[in-house]
Amino acid sequence: MSELLKKMNKALGLELRAINMYAHYAAYVKGLHRLQLEPLFQSEATESMLHAATIRNAIVKHGGKCVTERDSNPINHTENYRDMLQGALDTEIKAAATYGELLQMLEDIDDRELYDSVEQIYLTELRSVEEMRLLLN
Numbered sequence: 001m002s003e004l005l006k007k008m009n010k011a012l013g014l015e016l017r018a019i020n021m022y023a024h025y026a027a028y029v030k031g032l033h034r035l036q037l038e039p040l041f042q043s044e045a046t047e048s049m050l051h052a053a054t055i056r057n058a059i060v061k062h063g064g065k066c067v068t069e070r071d072s073n074p075i076n077h078t079e080n081y082r083d084m085l086q087g088a089l090d091t092e093i094k095a096a097a098t099y100g101e102l103l104q105m106l107e108d109i110d111d112r113e114l115y116d117s118v119e120q121i122y123l124t125e126l127r128s129v130e131e132m133r134l135l136l137n
């Protein structure tokens, strides 16, 4: 498998993990924080699903084979909202780093459309990193 396909599959695995993690935290977040964090976690889960779809289509277009298993990094079960936000922050930092690397690889490849959509995803991940940081402050 090419390095590009490997990196895209890394990103896809991370998105599959993020879908799982955010859906889990949306179900378990309790108390007054639930009012704000349940919708936030739901929308992050939906966003991860959209990112996964974009990357999956790109892997298919480039003749690759998509992973079906999520990234194996454990999802910490907790009912503490700060621990959830910390898990979210760590997840977003890793996603942003992976898309940053993918973007660099795409600079040498003739697929402008893919470059643009990965750039959009990358910017979204960076915004999420900032959002989680602010919520934890």
Ligand SMILES: [Fe+2]
Pocket (backbone or CB within 6 Å): 015, 018, 047, 048, 051, 095, 121, 125
């Ligand atoms: Fe994402």
